Amino acid sequence: MKIVDARVVLTSPGRNFVTLKVETDEGVTGLGDATLNGRELAVVGYLRDHVVPLLVGTDPHRIEDTWQSLYRGAYWRRGPVTMAAIAAVDVALWDIKAKVAGLPLYQLLGGASRERVRTYGHASGRDVPELFDSIRARLAEGYPAIRVQTGVPGLKRMYGVGHDAAPDAARPVVEDWDTAAYLRSLPRVFDAVRQEFGPELVLLHDAHHRLTPIQAARLGKDLEPYDLFWLEDCTPAENQDGLRLVRRHTTTPLAIGEVFNTVFDYQTLVGEQLIDYVRSAVTHFGGVSPLRKLFDFAAQHQIKSAIHGPEDISPVGMAAAIHLDLAIHNFGIQEYAGHTPLTHEVFPHAYTFTDGYLHPGEAPGLGIELDEELASAHPYEPAYLPINRLQDGTIHDW
Numbered sequence: 001m002k003i004v005d006a007r008v009v010l011t012s013p014g015r016n017f018v019t020l021k022v023e024t025d026e027g028v029t030g031l032g033d034a035t036l037n038g039r040e041l042a043v044v045g046y047l048r049d050h051v052v053p054l055l056v057g058t059d060p061h062r063i064e065d066t067w068q069s070l071y072r073g074a075y076w077r078r079g080p081v082t083m084a085a086i087a088a089v090d091v092a093l094w095d096i097k098a099k100v101a102g103l104p105l106y107q108l109l110g111g112a113s114r115e116r117v118r119t120y121g122h123a124s125g126r127d128v129p130e131l132f133d134s135i136r137a138r139l140a141e142g143y144p145a146i147r148v149q150t151g152v153p154g155l156k157r158m159y160g161v162g163h164d165a166a167p168d169a170a171r172p173v174v175e176d177w178d179t180a181a182y183l184r185s186l187p188r189v190f191d192a193v194r195q196e197f198g199p200e201l202v203l204l205h206d207a208h209h210r211l212t213p214i215q216a217a218r219l220g221k222d223l224e225p226y227d228l229f230w231l232e233d234c235t236p237a238e239n240q241d242g243l244r245l246v247r248r249h250t251t252t253p254l255a256i257g258e259v260f261n262t263v264f265d266y267q268t269l270v271g272e273q274l275i276d277y278v279r280s281a282v283t284h285f286g287g288v289s290p291l292r293k294l295f296d297f298a299a300q301h302q303i304k305s306a307i308h309g310p311e312d313i314s315p316v317g318m319a320a321a322i323h324l325d326l327a328i329h330n331f332g333i334q335e336y337a338g339h340t341p342l343t344h345e346v347f348p349h350a351y352t353f354t355d356g357y358l359h360p361g362e363a364p365g366l367g368i369e370l371d372e373e374l375a376s377a378h379p380y381e382p383a384y385l386p387i388n389r390l391q392d393g394t395i396h397d398w
Contacts, residue, residue: 006092146201176388
């Protein structure tokens with residue numbers, strides 16, 4: 001079997017998604033997700049101009065060798081653009097291999113370690129009453145765990161709360177930020193949530209990298225009475241030494257890694273058990289092959305998985321994540337923000353979401369297809385994540 005073609009499909013059925021479709025001389029095709037939110041065109045060019053020419057004529061079954069060739073052969077290693085492109089190839093090749101075997105991908109990864117995959121959903125509100133309504137909506141959808149985000153008094157808008165349309169899609173929205181107000185308000189929010197919904201509801205919170213280590217340590221300690229499943233991205237993780245300070249001062253579990261691209265980003269955090277959950281996405285970490293290795297590394301230190309699963313991970317990337325979730329032993333939880341109905345039409349899939357749990361299905365491969373005609377009817381639209389400025393105008397860490 002040989003690869004005879006590979007092409008990049010860029011579509012926007014509500015969100016921009018970058019998909020690689022690999023075709024073989026035996027008619028078996030594979031899909032991979034290369035979406036990089038806000039930088040999609042960079043990955044499209046990387047794949048189309050630098051990766052696809054290297055794939056044609058190669059054996060799709062040589063997944064590890066292909067991965068190492070793409071990673072090491074470019075000399076300029078790592079980084080989100082490179083690793084998203086490699087991820088698309090890796091996932092597409094696993095899709096092909098599993099289809100040839102006539103098995104769902106999770107069977108090639110060792111088979112199921114559980115019957116279903118636990119998820120958490122997103123709840124947010126500009127104030128506490130609106131947050132309560134959002135939590136009730138997620139509970140009605142069956143989610144067993146809920147990430148809680150809320151507005152901060154005095155701030156006009158916050159990422160993850162509201163999602164207002166950008167006035168100019170070609171430029172990022174600017175949001176204001178006040179760390180002191182956030183640190184004062186958030187424990188009161190969780191106190192209100194616990195009083196309303198009780199002690200058994202599994203709660204999570206994402207700080208979106210906005211805090212210094214000492215601020216993160218304070219927040220973790222202040223949230224201890226509310227028994228969080230985790231505090232996510234409490235401080236920019238490039239400063240891995242800072243997590244030592246956070247860990248010394250709080251027993252709130254910590255989750256980090258959605259902006260990481262390789263296992264090297266985790267060496268200190270995992271080796272010293274400074275976190276409890278690794279958060280990388282299949283799409284941004286180089287694919288199924290390296291993420292499985294990360295989970296094996298994490299397992300040696302009693303750290304569990306928590307694959308990143310926002311709206312900007314396409315159903316292709318989500319399918320790959322669910323197969324991994326079902327197979328690995330040290331699974332923790334899967335983020336699942338869902339997709340628009342149109343996105344599900346563009347990417348028909350075998351995976352299911354029932355009563356707050358996911359299952360990849362039993363279709364061979366990833367169990368996902370791409371409706372290219374429908375995809376072409378929804379072209380790319382410029383879109384960016386917002387940026388934060390302090391009230392004096394200074395750009396704040398994101």
